[in-house]
Amino acid sequence: MNLGPLEIGLIILAILLLFGYKKLPDASRSLGRSLRIFKGEMKGMKDDDVRAKDAAQTGPVRGEIVAPASPPQDDLNARLQAEAASAEAHAAELRARADQARAADGPR
Template sequence: MPGNIGVWQLLIIIGLVVLLFGAKRLPDTARALGKSMRILKSEASQMKKDGDKGEKDKDAGRAESAEPAPRTIQAAPGDVTSSRPVEEPRHTPQS
């Protein structure tokens, strides 16, 4: 069947990956791929939550609150361990 991958095809693919990246870089490559997949998953779920929230707000006919949510700076997308709040600039009248 054209859609099935057999054992020999899988072994050939694994052999090519080892030849391309080398045995020393495979753990780092797999770790980076796993981190990328976690980031993608968290961003997709956040987009889904934002979409659900937007539709609920439209259905309820509510306007957004006057005070926006605090912004944060993140070291990398999806990395919440090193995020910190951002101080918003205060507009003060000058004398």
């Protein structure tokens, strides 16, 4: 997918028409802030993974608070399957209500 200068110009024109030239700097500033926050959160998650890996290899440090053990994987799978079944039942109920509403409205 190659964008030529004409396509890029049309995209810029459409953005200017949508947001206006006065709001565009504010929109780009907020986009930059959002990206900076996102990058910081991603870096924090990577740091947490590294710390967790190091802690697993070396064991807990004296005075460190150790997180409780996570529930067994089978328990988690059972809970997820139960939630999925509940969601499917709810969706089927909503579909039935929508069908009843359509039938009550009659053909158009």
